[in-house]
Amino acid sequence: MPQQKPTISSSQLLILLLLARVMHTMIFRFDSFSSGVPVMAALLISTAVEAVICLPAVVYYSSGGKNLIGELGPLSRVAGFLYSFYFTVIAGGTAALFAEFLQREFYTSVTPVAAIILLAAASAYCAYMGIEGLARAGAVVFWSFIGLFAVMCIVNEGGFNWLNLRPLTSLDIKSIFSYSIESLSSSWWIPMLVILGEHLKSGAFKAAYGYLFAKLIIIETLVLLITIVLWRYIGVLGYPIYALGAYAKSDFIQRFDAINMLVWAINCALVLSLYVFISQKPAQNRKIGVIIFSALFASVAVYEFKRGLRYNEPWFLWFKLSGIFLLGILIPIAAIILKKRKERPARI
């Protein structure tokens, strides 16, 4: 059912971007954790930087731009494939990390390769349904996640230890810097905004800065909770948000781990669908496009998983950062310049 004129609201785009960010945080695995305060400080810094670097894309769409990639003229097809490549790798990394999470925590239920294949099939179908379906479903998934998180907090048996909030010292500057870079490398929401902006009815500014504000609140809250409830246990437990679920207990439901995973899996498939939707954009036929790019990201995921490569490792950090620089900053700036040039003769 591909739609003729798919449009989404700024709040729907905001939620989709948040879900992608939350997914990245969910599958982030800590092997060691000294203190949450530097992470919280780094988040603040990276958010401030993101607020500046997203300006070209926001300015383009706020000034009446409709198709940022299309502004590049003959280079638009090349640019389209660059975005496809970038998001195929990101999707592959996300799927590989989720498969690793399933293998570590739910090894009895599904093998990693089977999980990747199922995720690829589901995301191909969902991406084919179009951006409106994804955006509407995103709202349901987002509020389900919030609901589950609230329930887990209410029935959580973990105690708060405010002493875990160790004050910052000069020794933390190095870790703040590295965490900031790491957080900044997770800002592929800017290239996402560049592609999805053409489906926005209006309100690119609202979507971008609303996202930054909401992300800051949600991630800072998560880090705060992780710090005051789990602290050094994170290094042992691995996935901090998942570990928070392990502390949630009730008489009716013994443990929330599997229920937590259920919502994660839904979110993972939805976010992967979004990446596939972005990747297939240069394809002429959406049906073929989603099949090709789902197969591609599944292959990347299986390769990464088998070879033990993870996109949260240092070598990958530079790939993500350079992608954000090129696709999120340089291309939007070029599009604005070309748009201005096109408009100039018309004014005269």
Added chain:
Amino acid sequence: MQKKNHTPLPVSLEGSIGAVRKAFGDSSDLNVLRAEISGIRCAVLTLEGMVSTADLSKMLFGPMMQYEKRSARPSDVFRFLSSEAILSTESEVLNTSEEAAEKLCSGFAVVFVHGCPHGVAFSAQGYKTRAVEEPDTEPNIKGTREALNDNIRTSMSILRRRIKSPKLRFELTRAGTLSDTELCIAYIEGKTPRSLVEKTRKKLSEIPSELILTSGTVIAALTECKGSFFSGVSTTERPDVLCSKINEGRIAVLIDGVPFAAIFPSLFIENFQAVDDYAERSYFATYQRVIRLATFFISSFLPGLYVAAAVYHPEVLSRSLLLNLIASEEKTPYPLIAEMLIVIVMFEILREAGIRLPRAIGGAVSIVGGLVIGDAAVTSGLISAPLLIIIGITATSAFVIPGLNPQITILRILNVILGGTVGFFGIAIVSLIILVNACATDSYAVPYTAPITPFTLRAMKDAIFKSRSNASGEVVEDLQA
């Protein structure tokens, strides 16, 4: 009906009768009554059982007998019949044998006069139809006891009695290349977007089917999203439901010979609303709607979640429940997923038998199924008691929302298969696919999942939470994307 190769009526009476006989292929139900008026030969053609003989004698034969004119010409007799004599509310001059055949099929009587290449058709329908009965499939406590009727005219009058306003519009049209079935588009002028009415007209005129015998053919033609799991077009046999829906700016299509009307655009959330909600206090109506919504999730997901939790995620279940479950499952010979599928298939067979069998025997099926098979299966150790309880709850929940039964049945089986194979992960995949499919479904520019997503505050007042006021707004215009 497509009109091709029209044959003009001949001047001679026998020629005209012969042309109509040829059109019907000498069908036995074509009656020809010959008569003479002032020495001019005439014939009255009817189809067996389609006209009322009492009306025919009052409207046609009475005036015909009174016509006395010396040296009358065929044209005088024809003029008398077409403009003076017949007392029917609907009459029409015919020029071709195809027009005559079409009118005869609609219950008209056709009169031919020797020497005139025309005929007169007049309405004298008198076929037997079912009386207005209680709505069988949508019973209620405090609403009307009248249901729509097989006869489209009766259904139209039932609606008109409830909305006594000239703003209620009926537009008759025809579809089905062989059945030539009458369809009626019903809407309220000023509340329904004009574009929606025009689109409906166009879609109905393009129905390719030869026969329209059920609402399914019309629904298929009206459905916009062909790959959708849910349908953006719903049906009802309740006139009160129909009136409230068209008052919200929707369109209803009545079908001659079918006691159900198709309504669109239709929303997912409407499956959980009932007429009785409007007779109850707001808080109680809201509570009932939440219960109905819960039954959708119970009937679709509970068996799958049960299998997945018991096989792959036992940590979810409380310790005492888990111990009970282990004790019961130890006695059964099959894996839990196979056991669940066997019971689901068994339940579906019993349900199907209950529907297809005559009502008198239908009760016996439930006794055989519920008591004999169910009890024997547990006692013999073939099926565990907790699993039977799960199926019992699931089946009862499904009965609460009959409108979604096909979707629930398929979802339930998919969840059991994937939940039993890859645990909660499989259920997550099924859930997302169905969710995205439902969210991508648009019915005439109205999202099927509205007003929940995309969220529309004004329409939410009568979605899950029933507001105190029962006044209906123009919901369709509010929700159109």
